[in-house]
Amino acid sequence: xxxxxxxxxxxxxxxxxxxxxxxxxxxxxxxxxxxxxxxxxxxxxxxxxxxxxxxxxxxxxxxxxxxxxxxxxxxxxxxxxxxxxxxxxxxxxxxxxxxxxxxxxxxxxxxxxxxxxxxxxxxxxxxxxxxxxxxxxxxxxxxxxxxxxxxxxxxxxxxxxxxxxxxxxxxxxxxxxxxxxxxxxxxxxxxxxxxxxxxxxxxxxxxxxxxxxxxxxxxxxxxxxxxxxxxxxxxxxxxxxxxxxxxxxxxxxxxxxxxxxxxxxxxxxxxxxxxxxxxxxxxxxxxxxxxxxxxxxxxxxxxxxxxxxxxxxxxxxxxxxxxx
Amino acid sequence: xxxxxxxxxxxxxxxxxxxxxxxxxxxxxxxxxxxxxxxxxxxxxxxxxxxxxxxxxxxxxxxxxxxxxxxxxxxxxxxxxxxxxxxxxxxxxxxxxxxxxxxxxxxxxxxxxxxxxxxxxxxxxxxxxxxxxxxxxxxxxxxxxxxxxxxxxxxxxxxxxxxxxxxxxxxxxxxxxxxxxxxxxxxxxxxxxxxxxxxxxxxxxxxxxxxxxxxxxxxxxxxxxxxxxxxxxxxxxxxxxxxxxxxxxxxxxxxxxxxxxxxxxxxxxxxxxxxxxxxxxxxxxxxxxxxxxxxxxxxxxxxxxxxxxxxxxxxxxxxxxxxxxxxxxxxxxxxxxxxxxxxxxxxxxxxxxx
Numbered sequence: 001x002x003x004x005x006x007x008x009x010x011x012x013x014x015x016x017x018x019x020x021x022x023x024x025x026x027x028x029x030x031x032x033x034x035x036x037x038x039x040x041x042x043x044x045x046x047x048x049x050x051x052x053x054x055x056x057x058x059x060x061x062x063x064x065x066x067x068x069x070x071x072x073x074x075x076x077x078x079x080x081x082x083x084x085x086x087x088x089x090x091x092x093x094x095x096x097x098x099x100x101x102x103x104x105x106x107x108x109x110x111x112x113x114x115x116x117x118x119x120x121x122x123x124x125x126x127x128x129x130x131x132x133x134x135x136x137x138x139x140x141x142x143x144x145x146x147x148x149x150x151x152x153x154x155x156x157x158x159x160x161x162x163x164x165x166x167x168x169x170x171x172x173x174x175x176x177x178x179x180x181x182x183x184x185x186x187x188x189x190x191x192x193x194x195x196x197x198x199x200x201x202x203x204x205x206x207x208x209x210x211x212x213x214x215x216x217x218x219x220x221x222x223x224x225x226x227x228x229x230x231x232x233x234x235x236x237x238x239x240x241x242x243x244x245x246x247x248x249x250x251x252x253x254x255x256x257x258x259x260x261x262x263x264x265x266x267x268x269x270x271x272x273x274x275x276x277x278x279x280x281x282x283x284x285x286x287x288x289x290x291x292x293x294x295x296x297x298x299x300x301x302x303x304x305x306x307x308x309x310x311x312x313x314x315x316x317x318x319x320x321x322x323x324x
Numbered sequence: 325x326x327x328x329x330x331x332x333x334x335x336x337x338x339x340x341x342x343x344x345x346x347x348x349x350x351x352x353x354x355x356x357x358x359x360x361x362x363x364x365x366x367x368x369x370x371x372x373x374x375x376x377x378x379x380x381x382x383x384x385x386x387x388x389x390x391x392x393x394x395x396x397x398x399x400x401x402x403x404x405x406x407x408x409x410x411x412x413x414x415x416x417x418x419x420x421x422x423x424x425x426x427x428x429x430x431x432x433x434x435x436x437x438x439x440x441x442x443x444x445x446x447x448x449x450x451x452x453x454x455x456x457x458x459x460x461x462x463x464x465x466x467x468x469x470x471x472x473x474x475x476x477x478x479x480x481x482x483x484x485x486x487x488x489x490x491x492x493x494x495x496x497x498x499x500x501x502x503x504x505x506x507x508x509x510x511x512x513x514x515x516x517x518x519x520x521x522x523x524x525x526x527x528x529x530x531x532x533x534x535x536x537x538x539x540x541x542x543x544x545x546x547x548x549x550x551x552x553x554x555x556x557x558x559x560x561x562x563x564x565x566x567x568x569x570x571x572x573x574x575x576x577x578x579x580x581x582x583x584x585x586x587x588x589x590x591x592x593x594x595x596x597x598x599x600x601x602x603x604x605x606x607x608x609x610x611x612x613x614x615x616x617x618x619x620x621x622x623x624x625x626x627x628x629x630x631x632x633x634x635x636x637x638x639x640x641x642x643x644x645x646x647x648x649x650x651x652x653x654x655x656x657x658x659x660x661x662x663x664x665x666x667x668x669x670x671x672x673x674x675x676x677x678x
Binding site for chain 1: 355356358359360361362381382391392469470471472473563567568570571572573574576577578586588590599601604607608609622623624657659660661662663
C-alpha cells in the first residue's frame with residue numbers, strides 16, 4: 001500500500017514540478033527516520049518518501065530559507081509541499097496569519113496513520129542494530145542483524161498521534177493515498193494527557209514541571225522547529241538590547257522561556273507536536289500548549305488551523321468587548 | 325604491578341557509594357525515569373540508576389565548562405564622602421574539587437584534547453577551565469556499544485582509546501574490571517573491591533585487544549582544509565547539504581568539543597555578576613555585530629562555519645588536531661537528521677567544479 005502511495009506521490013510531483021519553484025518533502029535517511037528535502041530537478045523526485053517515519057512538519061520551511069529566500073514576486077511559481085493532517089493545520093494557520101498566500105503553495109496532502117517516535121522504538125530494540133523497518137497492518141516490523149521484532153504500532157506512535165483528530169489534511173490540492181479514520185473524535189481523548197496532569201495536586205504538577213524543565217538545555221530546538229514561531233531571529237529570549245531573559249540556566253529561566261513560547265502560541269498552536277519531537281532531552285513541552293489549546297476550545301470554541309478564512313481569536317480586536 | 329579490581333555487577337552501587345566518599349563522583353545516568361530516555365553525567369548519589377550501556381545524550385564537557393558559570397561578582401558601593409563617587413568590589417569565586425568521572429567513553433575523553441588546546445595550552449590560558457581540568461580524573465569504559473552514527477576511529481580515536489584517561493573500565497558479563505592507568509588514580513581503587521581472578525583478567529585483556537582493533541567509521545577527515553576553502557563560496561553546495569537545518573543549538577550543545585561561550589554582565593540594582601554561558605554558532609545572535617551587521621546571516625553560513633571550524637580551522641591551527649571526537653551525538657540528536665559525516669565527506673568530491 002505504501003509502495004502504491006509512494007508511486008502516486010512521485011507521479012504527481014513529476015507532473016507538477018515544471019510549474020513549481022521547488023518541492024518540499026521527506027527522504028529516508030535511516031531505517032527509522034527521514035530528513036526534509038528541497039527538490040528542484042526531476043531526477044531527485046525518486047528520493048521522496050511518505051509514511052509513518054516522516055515525522056517532520058515541513059510547513060515551517062515555508063516561512064524560512066530556502067523557501068523564503070526573497071519576498072515572493074507576483075509571478076513567483078508556487079512551492080510544492082507534502083503535508084500530513086497535522087502539518088496541514090500549521091499551513092492553514094500560516095495562511096490565516098498572512099505569512100503565506102494560498103496561491104503560493106501547491107499542497108500534496110497525505111492522510112496519516114500516525115508517525116513513529118524513534119525514542120519509543122528504543123524501548124524495544126537497540127537502535128544501532130536496526131537494519132530495516134516497515135509498518136504492516138498496524139505493526140512495526142523491525143529487522144536487526146539477528147531477528148525480526150514485531151511491535152504494535154500504538155506502542156511506538158508519537159504522543160500527539162494518539163489523540164489525533166485530523167489525520168487527513170484539512171487543505172490540499174492533491175491527496176495521496178486513501179483517507180484514514182481519526183483515532184480521536186472528541187476532546188476527552190485528545191486532551192487525555194492534559195487532563196491526567198490537571199487531576200494531580202498543585203504540588204505534584206509543580207514538581208513534575210520542575211523535574212522535566214530541569215533537563216532543558218536552552219538549545220531552542222522547540223522554538224526553531226515550531227512552524228508558527230515566526231519571530232525567528234528576533235526572539236525575545238535572545239535579544240541583547242533590551243535583555244529580557246538572563247543567560248542563567250536555572251529552572252525559573254527555563255520556565256519563563258517555555259511559557260513565553262506557549263503564550264505566544266495561545267490560540268495559534270495547531271498541536272503538531274514538533275516542539276516535543278525535536279527536544280533532545282525528551283521534555284513533553286507540547287503539553288503546555290495543549291493545555292492552552294484546551295482552554296481555547298472550551299472557552300471560545302476555537303481550534304487553530306482548521307479554516308483558512310477564520311481569524312484567530314487573539315488576533316481580533318473588538319473595542320466593545322464585554323467579556324474581558 | 326598494575327592495580328586492578330573487579331566490581332561484581334550486584335556490588336556496583338555499594339562500590340560507587342564508597343568511591344563517592346573519597347572523591348566527588350560523577351557517573352552517566354538516566355535523566356528521566358525511562359530506560360531509553362535522555363542520559364547525562366550527574367553527581368553520584370546512592371540509588372541513582374547508572375547508564376553504562378550506551379553513550380550519554382549530553383557530553384561531559386559541563387564538568388569542565390559549565391553551561392553557566394559566574395566568573396566574578398561585583399558590587400557598586402556609594403562613597404560616603406562624595407555621593408557621586410562609587411567604588412566597585414569584586415569577588416572571584418574560583419574553586420574546583422577533586423572529581424572522578426566514572427564511566428566516560430573514549431570519545432568523551434578524546435574531546436578534551438581539543439578543549440585543552442584552546443583553554444589550557446595558550447596563548448590564552450583559562451584559569452577556570454585549567455583548575456577543574458587538573459582536578460578531574462577519568463575512568464573510561466572500553467566501548468562496546470558503537471552504533472551506525474559513531475565514527476571515533478575516523479578522527480584519531482577508537483573504542484579502546486585511553487588517551488587522557490586515568491582508569492580503564494572493561495564491562496564483563498557479571499561486572500566491571502577496573503584498572504588504574506596512572507599513579508594518581510591508584511589510591512582510588514584501594515579497599516574498594518578484590519583483585520580480579522585470572523580468568524576475568526584474561527577475558528578483559530582479550531576484550532580490550534578486540535576493541536582496539538575495531539575500526540569505527542570510515543570518514544576521511546585528513547586535510548580537509550583545501551577542499552573546504554574551495555567549497556567556501558559554493559552556496560549551492562551548502563544549500564544542498566543543510567537546507568533543512570533549523571538553526572537550533574542542539575548539535576553544538578550535545579557536542580563534546582564545541583566550546584564557544586558568551587559573556588554577559590547580569591546586574592540587578594547595584595550588584596551583579598559576570599556570567600559565562602554556552603553559546604552556539606548556529607544562533608543568529610552569535611555573530612550579530614553592534615552595528616547591526618551580521619557576517620553569518622543565514623543558516624548556510626552558520627553551518628559552513630561549524631564544519632570549517634572543526635575540520636579546517638582547528639586542524640590548520642593545531643597541527644592536524646580535529647575539532648571533532650566522532651561521538652556522533654550531533655547526528656543522533658539533530659531534529660532533521662543532518663549528518664555531518666555527509667557534509668564533510670562530500671567536501672572533497674569534485675570540489676573544484678563551478
